[in-house]
Amino acid sequence: MNSDTRWLNDHEQEVWRAFRELLWGFESAMDRQLLRDSDLSGVEYSVLASLSEADDGVMRARDIAQQLDWERSRLSHLLKRMEARGLVERVTCATDARGFNISMTSAGWNAIRQAAPGHVTFVRENVFDPLSDAEREALLSATTKMQQSIRDAGLWGNTKKSS
Amino acid sequence: MNSDTRWLNDHEQEVWRAFRELLWGFESAMDRQLLRDSDLSGVEYSVLASLSEADDGVMRARDIAQQLDWERSRLSHLLKRMEARGLVERVTCATDARGFNISMTSAGWNAIRQAAPGHVTFVRENVFDPLSDAEREALLSATTKMQQSIRDAGLWGNTKKSS
DNA sequence: ATCGTTTTGTTGACACGTCAATCATGCAAC
DNA sequence: GTTGCATGATTGACGTGTCAACAAAACGAT
Numbered sequence: 001m002n003s004d005t006r007w008l009n010d011h012e013q014e015v016w017r018a019f020r021e022l023l024w025g026f027e028s029a030m031d032r033q034l035l036r037d038s039d040l041s042g043v044e045y046s047v048l049a050s051l052s053e054a055d056d057g058v059m060r061a062r063d064i065a066q067q068l069d070w071e072r073s074r075l076s077h078l079l080k081r082m083e084a085r086g087l088v089e090r091v092t093c094a095t096d097a098r099g100f101n102i103s104m105t106s107a108g109w110n111a112i113r114q115a116a117p118g119h120v121t122f123v124r125e126n127v128f129d130p131l132s133d134a135e136r137e138a139l140l141s142a143t144t145k146m147q148q149s150i151r152d153a154g155l156w157g158n159t160k161k162s163s
Numbered sequence: 164m165n166s167d168t169r170w171l172n173d174h175e176q177e178v179w180r181a182f183r184e185l186l187w188g189f190e191s192a193m194d195r196q197l198l199r200d201s202d203l204s205g206v207e208y209s210v211l212a213s214l215s216e217a218d219d220g221v222m223r224a225r226d227i228a229q230q231l232d233w234e235r236s237r238l239s240h241l242l243k244r245m246e247a248r249g250l251v252e253r254v255t256c257a258t259d260a261r262g263f264n265i266s267m268t269s270a271g272w273n274a275i276r277q278a279a280p281g282h283v284t285f286v287r288e289n290v291f292d293p294l295s296d297a298e299r300e301a302l303l304s305a306t307t308k309m310q311q312s313i314r315d316a317g318l319w320g321n322t323k324k325s326s
Numbered sequence: 327a328t329c330g331t332t333t334t335g336t337t338g339a340c341a342c343g344t345c346a347a348t349c350a351t352g353c354a355a356c
Numbered sequence: 357g358t359t360g361c362a363t364g365a366t367t368g369a370c371g372t373g374t375c376a377a378c379a380a381a382a383c384g385a386t
Binding site: 235239 | 336
């Protein structure tokens with residue numbers, strides 16, 4: 001139907017293919033490394049990392065979800081599993097009876113402290129070390145522009161559309 | 164413990180943060196667009212796209228899995244759902260009694276033909292249009308290098324390690 | 327021919343994500 | 357203060373992914 005679609009030429013297909021492969025492969029490799037070295041999944045690491053940046057390892061669930069740009073239910077499901085694993089605890093919130101404070105247990109602290117070096121090393125060895133300075137800067141500007149473009153198209157993240 | 168970890172400085176954190184955000188956000192936006200415009204999930208689109216490149220829309224399941232670098236079980240689960248939706252059919256293979264030929268139904272053809280223009284447009288508008296020529300080339304070399312680095316580390320894809 | 331191994335594919339258990347529905351609480355308007 | 361709406365969080369259904377176990381056919385060596 002849409003006969004004026006601007007299809008990709010050969011070179012564009014090559015770029016797109018490489019990018020798309022990396023898109024799925026990078027996260028999956030990162031998760032694999034994390035799981036292998038520290039018995040944490042990628043999403044568990046994200047939550048623990050957020051918590052560890054708070055003063056005492058305690059945050060409102062709402063704030064975690066906002067910081068990670070996650071849906072509430074996604075976080076809720078995950079926290080249930082993490083609580084069962086003993087990594088975090090739900091504590092009722094004194095100032096808002098609806099809310100919960102999520103608090104890292106000592107097992108949670110141990111897990112994130114053990115996992116962080118390997119994770120950072122993964123990023124350094126597979127992102128920064130292989131790239132030249134120019135490539136690193138181009139990567140930053142390219143990712144920023146793509147993200148902005150998707151935002152402009154109203155397709156980014158979990159933010160609800162304007163009616 | 165690993166006290167010689169080379170942590171990220173501020174600028175590196177900024178690059179890493181932008182890249183990581185794009186990593187999860189891009190795929191999710193793409194899937195959202197696809198689902199909205201054509202009632203196909205991203206993975207369903209991948210399978211149908213592979214099939215549509217075969218002469219008659221028929222491929223061995225094994226070859227689809229290999230082309231997409233997927234685990235067999237992942238494909239098997241998905242094909243079961245896609246067959247239930249009427250997008251593909253499993254046909255017993257004449258030359259190998261273990262295997263199955265996966266064949267697109269006419270509904271499958273219709274779905275992929277309807278979805279393709281919007282998908283290509285998404286890629287063009289959010290990858291190629293926002294990027295300069297230099298950025299496009301840098302993106303290609305950067306993604307290629309990251310992927311190669313991960314491969315060298317033995318963390319890429321579903322290929323089993325060498326015992 | 328038969329034995330052991332590889333290949334092909336399925337299944338079940340479980341981790342994970344989205345969506346829609348639900349529920350209680352806070353809050354603002356009146 | 358009650359009515360109405362927004363907010364914070366949970367739940368259940370279902371699509372999706374991984375992993376390990378399984379079964380059956382193919383294959384290669386003897």
